[in-house]
Amino acid sequence: MHQRKSRVKQIEGTILTGRSFEPVRGRVLVEDGRITAVEETSVDSTDIVVPSFVNAHTHLGDSIAKEAAVGLSLTEAVVPPDSLKHRRLAAADRDEHVRAIGRTLRFMERTGTASVLDFREFGIEGARVLREAAVDRRIEPFIFGSEEPAVLDYADGYGASGANDEDFEERRAAVAATGKPFAIHAGEPDATDIHPALDLEPELLVHMVHAEEEHLERVAEQEVPIAVCPRANAVLDVGKAPLSELLAHTTVALGTDNVMLNQPSMFREMAFTAKTFDVSTRDVLRMATVNGAEITGRNCGCIEPGREASMVVLDGDSDNLSGTEDPVRAVVRRATELDVADTIIRGESVE
Known part of the structure; x- marks a missing residue:
């Protein structure tokens, strides 16, 4: 009997983690629509990863x-x-x-x-x-x-x-x-x-x-x-x-x-x-x-292990966000729909 292999997705950049949105440089690991880990590590991406x-x-x-x-x-x-x-x-x-x-x-x-x-x-x-x-x-x-x-x-x-x-x-x-x-x-x-x-x-x-x-x-x-x-x-x-x-x-x-x-x-x-x-x-x-x-009891809205993998990936090097000093302030006060590079809902990108 063949067992289905889970596909692990990685989203890299500056990740706004937990309820305090602490910025972490690294990657989010996603498997079967859930966040399995947030790893702090060196990455090249300039993206800003925000909970949906x-x-x-x-x-x-x-x-x-x-x-x-x-x-x-x-x-x-x-x-x-x-x-x-x-x-x-x-x-x-x-x-x-x-x-x-x-x-x-x-x-x-x-x-x-x-x-x-x-x-x-x-x-x-x-x-x-x-x-x-x-x-x-x-x-x-x-x-x-x-x-x-x-x-x-x-x-x-x-x-x-x-x-x-x-x-x-x-x-x-x-x-x-x-x-x-x-x-x-x-x-x-x-x-x-x-x-x-x-x-x-x-x-x-x-x-x-x-x-x-x-x-x-x-x-x-x-x-x-x-x-x-x-x-x-x-x-x-x-x-x-x-x-x-x-x-x-x-x-x-x-x-x-x-x-x-x-x-x-x-x-x-x-x-x-x-x-x-x-x-x-x-x-x-x-x-x-x-x-x-x-x-409403939804398990999204926060980037931490065990949560639903629903996130917004913003282009941190867009003409609008390039040079940002505080990613949280940038997301809240400056970012627009034009800065969205990807929207991920329950582990899958929105087409």
């Missing part, structure tokens, strides 16, 4: 209406049920919708994102559309479905619009019975829906722009992680999240929010966040990688 990104909050359905909401308020642009977004989604041809989401997923995986946490509108059919769009992609969408609890037969969790929009208590109980996570928007237009959202004991809060100390104390007590979307908040003019305070109280991950408003580029989201808020570049890189992964 996890986009912690998107609305990929908006791929059919890019830049359609310019100049609109939050309510006019995205609030259900009558916003421009929901009218466009309701009118979309199914095949068109699948193609549009598929192209967005392809952009994301080619630019370093291995996993995405998506809020899907339109219940079971919405979840099915995203599953179909992702069939030929390596990126893994974690789907937070909507509307009826039966969506959980097709989705990975439930995503609620906001506690002021409708009563979610019955659906929250139904979700709890399945053991799947419940996520909800909170504190985006104002603070009035934050306590009601926390009363639902969610596994994830999104936005928390208007969080105050009384809310943060509950967040810490309930150990609820938060996904923040700074560029979308700026576009919709709803304010700036108290990011340093959020980080002091819980796990915070980074998302790009509506594709209609912003391209799902983690490079742009990191740079905007690092240059707008008083937080460290390492905090921002953690928000873009391992924090988002751990919210």
